[in-house]
Every structure is written in C-alpha cells, then in structure tokens.
Amino acid sequence: MTVPTDDDLNARAARVLAGGATHVARSYRPAIHVERARGARKWLVDGRELVDYTMGHGALLLGHAHPAVVEAVDRQLHEGTHFGAGSRLEVEWAERIAAAVPSVDRVRFTSSGTEATMLALRLARAATGRDIVAKVAEHFHGWGDSVVAGLGPAGAPLLPSGVPGAVGETVLVLPSLAPEVVAAALRAGDVAAxxxxxxxxxxxxxxxxxxxxxxxARLCGEAGTLLVVDEVVTGFRVGRDGMQGRLGVRADLSAFAKVVAGGLPGGAVGGRADVMDLLAVPDDETGERFVSHPGTFNANPLSAAAGIAALDAIESLGARTRAEAFAAALEEAWGGEIAAAGLGGRVWRLSSIVHLSLDDPAADARLGIRMREEGVDCLRTSAFCSAVHGDADLERSVAALRRALPRSVSVGA
Ligand SMILES: Cc1ncc(COP(=O)(O)O)c(C=O)c1O
Incomplete structure (x- = not known):
C-alpha cells in the first residue's frame, strides 16, 4: 500500500471534502492528516509525531486509545452496535451521570453536544410555554439555530448565514452576564431559558x-426562566459534578458530551424530573407539552460502553487530578517561555485546560500553526491536558513554544 503524503491528501481533500475539511476548527491550511493516536501523541500520515492537546476536542481526558475504553468498545463491537431498543448499558451510563451531578434527576442521551443543547432548549420552551431563549455573547453551544447568534466578531451580523431571520426574534443575546444585564433581560417574564x-x-x-x-441562577429562579448549564466541555473534566459543582450552582437542565462519551460520539441532557419527564410519551400521545425526541444513534451501545468505561476509569485512576497537575506545570512552563521571550502574552488555565494568547493579534493568529509545525497540536491555542500527558510531553511542549514564539512574531518565519 502506498502511504499518501499530507500534501497529497490536502489536494485530494480540496476536491472531495467540502471546504477541504470536516470541522471549522480543522479548516486551517495546510491541514494535517492523522493516521493513529495513542496516549498523549498522534502520528501523521508522513510519520511525524505530535504531542496532542486537541485531545478529541476535549473529549479524551484519559488520552488516546486508553486500554479501559478500547477493551470496553472492542467487547461491545462483538455484542452488537445497535439494538433498536433499550439496553442495560444506557441505564448504567445514565445512572453514573445522575449519581455524579446532583441537579440531574433524569437523563436523555443524544448523539452530540449540539443535539444536547438543542434538546435542552426545546424542553425549556415546552416546560415554560415561552419562545425566547437568552444566551451570552461568545458563549458556544454548538451549531443549532438558536445558539449561534452572537458568535461572530464585533460588527458581524447577529445571526450567521443560513439561519432564518425569524430565529433572531426568539433569541436574546446578552452582552455579558452582569447581574443588571440578566435582570433586565428576564424582567418581562418571557424568557424560557x-x-x-x-x-x-x-x-x-x-x-x-x-x-x-x-x-x-437566582434571577432565573425568580423569573421562572430555566437555567441551562452547558457542561459539554466541563462535565466530568473540571469536577465529577462539572462547573456547576465547582461554583455551587444548581442547573435546571445541563448539557453533556465529550468526556461523558469516552471519546465516541455522544451527548446527554440531564435535569429536573418535572422538565425531563416532558420526554415521556403520554398514554394517548396528545399530551400538550410532550416533547418528542427521536435520534437513531442516541445512547448507541458503543458510545455507552465507552462512556461507562471512561467515567469509571476517570474516577479509579484519579484522572482529573493527574490532568490538572500536568496542566498546572504546563501553564507555569509556558508562562515562563512567554516572559523570557519578552513578548506580551498570557497563559491561564481552567482545571486541565491551558489557554495561551499573545497580545499582538497577527502573532497570536500564527501561534497555533507554528506550534503545530514544531510538533505540538493545540485546539487553536488552547491545550486540553489529559491524565496521560507526562514529563516528556512537557519538555517537548516547552521547546516547541520556545521555537514557535519568534516564528509567530515575524511574518514568513
Ligand atoms: C461548550 C460547548 N457546547 C456545545 C458544543 C457542541 O458539541 P458538539 O461538537 O458535540 O456538537 C461544544 C463543542 O465544542 C462546546 O464547546
């Protein structure tokens, strides 16, 4: 078999893949094409090895191909990948989520984080009988029509191309979450979520x-507006009970994906029983507020097996603590490199996610690309750390930033 080069695949991708890629965040040029991944590393078609911090867009807290997940998925593969019916696995998976997150009475599985936020908002609208949902500018909740408002750069239209203008009448984009902004938005009592x-x-x-x-959260309670906390990235990563647990806030509904599905496709909505029970098919199927929710691959056995294995391994291995400890070391080391380079920039961290930014926008825009060329692949310039990143990865990551910084500042370097 002839192994194609990255150049060859880029040329073929440009012909056959829309936009030459499959995700807006992977649409950089030249794109890389990964052949395999294990632990904290991945290998390109040309054999080049990268330290990976994209980590499945944040899904892989245990690293690539963790043995516990591989074994569970492999076993399930032989037992069947779609039963067209309920399964033991979906019950056990949901039980783990409900046991971990106090605000979750019941769970409904979806195939992605986007579907989870879409379902959460539909449930909120059905539960309250209100059409409007409020979101905060720049907060990302996937690509559903209701949540893509207010994501563009300053001055961009409220809604991206392809979303009907009428959607804008049902979405309120808050410029910030400052209490006076939230209070004003909720005052009329017409916001569902x-x-x-x-x-x-x-x-x-x-x-x-x-x-x-x-x-x-308090203002939502007063206004009869449901608080939907998007835990797609933070769920099971920043704490067993997610960001809501760290902050001590109780969501009415939460959206999960990524870590919860162990690196396979999957998502979930969890929340208050009275709201989640709108998903229960009424006896006569005419229940006024019944929310019908199909989805061929909801809770598919492979994702359920991966999710259960990952959630169990995360707890038994102390994966969050390990990932956070590595991230703290990376934050410190990268911060030192930026300071030593005498460049204006910043490194900061949420739990096991390290963010990196240079003050000069042009250099900042090049930094992720230069880092990739130097052997470290971030999601833009954010690094999702895992339980299996170690000293050798740290060393490589620091050396890569040291080389990438001057090359980011000067054009064409
Ligand atoms: C906070 C947040 N919510 C929702 C989503 C959408 O999830 P998915 O990509 O699984 O549709 C993402 C994806 O990155 C996300 O970061």
Whole structure:
C-alpha cells in the first residue's frame, strides 16, 4: 500500500471534502492528516509525531486509545452496535451521570453536544410555554439555530448565514452576564431559558466572575426562566459534578458530551424530573407539552460502553487530578517561555485546560500553526491536558513554544 503524503491528501481533500475539511476548527491550511493516536501523541500520515492537546476536542481526558475504553468498545463491537431498543448499558451510563451531578434527576442521551443543547432548549420552551431563549455573547453551544447568534466578531451580523431571520426574534443575546444585564433581560417574564458556559466563553477563555453565575441562577429562579448549564466541555473534566459543582450552582437542565462519551460520539441532557419527564410519551400521545425526541444513534451501545468505561476509569485512576497537575506545570512552563521571550502574552488555565494568547493579534493568529509545525497540536491555542500527558510531553511542549514564539512574531518565519 502506498502511504499518501499530507500534501497529497490536502489536494485530494480540496476536491472531495467540502471546504477541504470536516470541522471549522480543522479548516486551517495546510491541514494535517492523522493516521493513529495513542496516549498523549498522534502520528501523521508522513510519520511525524505530535504531542496532542486537541485531545478529541476535549473529549479524551484519559488520552488516546486508553486500554479501559478500547477493551470496553472492542467487547461491545462483538455484542452488537445497535439494538433498536433499550439496553442495560444506557441505564448504567445514565445512572453514573445522575449519581455524579446532583441537579440531574433524569437523563436523555443524544448523539452530540449540539443535539444536547438543542434538546435542552426545546424542553425549556415546552416546560415554560415561552419562545425566547437568552444566551451570552461568545458563549458556544454548538451549531443549532438558536445558539449561534452572537458568535461572530464585533460588527458581524447577529445571526450567521443560513439561519432564518425569524430565529433572531426568539433569541436574546446578552452582552455579558452582569447581574443588571440578566435582570433586565428576564424582567418581562418571557424568557424560557438562559443558557451559558458557566466557565465563561470557550471553556474559560473569557472567564466569568463566579458570583455572576450564582446571581444569574437566582434571577432565573425568580423569573421562572430555566437555567441551562452547558457542561459539554466541563462535565466530568473540571469536577465529577462539572462547573456547576465547582461554583455551587444548581442547573435546571445541563448539557453533556465529550468526556461523558469516552471519546465516541455522544451527548446527554440531564435535569429536573418535572422538565425531563416532558420526554415521556403520554398514554394517548396528545399530551400538550410532550416533547418528542427521536435520534437513531442516541445512547448507541458503543458510545455507552465507552462512556461507562471512561467515567469509571476517570474516577479509579484519579484522572482529573493527574490532568490538572500536568496542566498546572504546563501553564507555569509556558508562562515562563512567554516572559523570557519578552513578548506580551498570557497563559491561564481552567482545571486541565491551558489557554495561551499573545497580545499582538497577527502573532497570536500564527501561534497555533507554528506550534503545530514544531510538533505540538493545540485546539487553536488552547491545550486540553489529559491524565496521560507526562514529563516528556512537557519538555517537548516547552521547546516547541520556545521555537514557535519568534516564528509567530515575524511574518514568513
Ligand atoms: C461548550 C460547548 N457546547 C456545545 C458544543 C457542541 O458539541 P458538539 O461538537 O458535540 O456538537 C461544544 C463543542 O465544542 C462546546 O464547546
């Protein structure tokens, strides 16, 4: 078999894949093409080895191909991948989520984080009989019509291309989560849900004052608005009970994905029994507020097996603590490199996620690309650390940043 080069695959991808890629965040040029991954590393088609911090867009807290997950998925593969019926696995998976997160009475599985936030908002609208949902500018909740408002750069239209203008009448984009902003938005009593990343936009890239989240929860309670906490990235990563546990806030509904599905496709909504029970098919199927929720691959056995194995291994291995300890070391080391380079920039961290930013926007835009060229693959310039990143990864990551920094500052370097 002839192994294609990255150049060859880029040319073929440009012809056959829309936009040459399969995700907007992977649409950089030249794209890389990964052949295999294990632990904290991945290998490209040309054999190049990268320290990986994209980590399945944050899904892989245990690293690539963790033996516990591989074994569970392999076993399930032989037992069947779709039963067209309920399974023991979906019950056991849901029990783990409900046991970990106090605000979750019941769970409904979806196939992705986007589907989870879409379902949470539909449930909130059905439960309250209100159409409007509020979200915070720059907070990311996937690509459903209701949540993509307010994501563009300053001055961009409220809604991206392809979303009907009428959607704008049902979405309120709050410029911030400041208490006076939230209070004003909820005053009329017509908002079904306030959805937010309790970590602040982009998993803590723009951190929020914790008291703003707590006050938003209180104001929601007063206004009869459901608080939807998006735990797609933070769930089971920043704590067993997610960001809501760290902050001491109680969500009405939560959206999960990524870590919860152990690196396979999957998501979930969890929350208050009275709201979640709108998913229960009424006896006569005419229940006024019944929310019908299909989805061929909801709780598919492979994802359920991976999710259960990952959630168990995370607890038994102390994976969060390990990942956080590594992230703290990386934060310190990268911070030292930026200071030593005499460049304006910042390194900060939410739990096991390290964020990196240079003050000069042009250099900042090049940094992720240069880092990749130097052997370290971040999600833009954010690093998802795992329980299996170790000293050798740290060493390589520091050396890569040292080489990438000057090359980011000067054009064409
Ligand atoms: C906070 C948050 N919510 C929702 C989503 C959407 O999840 P998915 O990509 O599984 O649709 C993402 C994806 O990165 C996310 O970061």
């Amino acid at each position: 306030l959805i937010l990343e309790a970590s602040g936009a982009r998993f803590g890239w723009l951190p929020l004052p914790p008291e703003h989240v707590l006050e938003a």
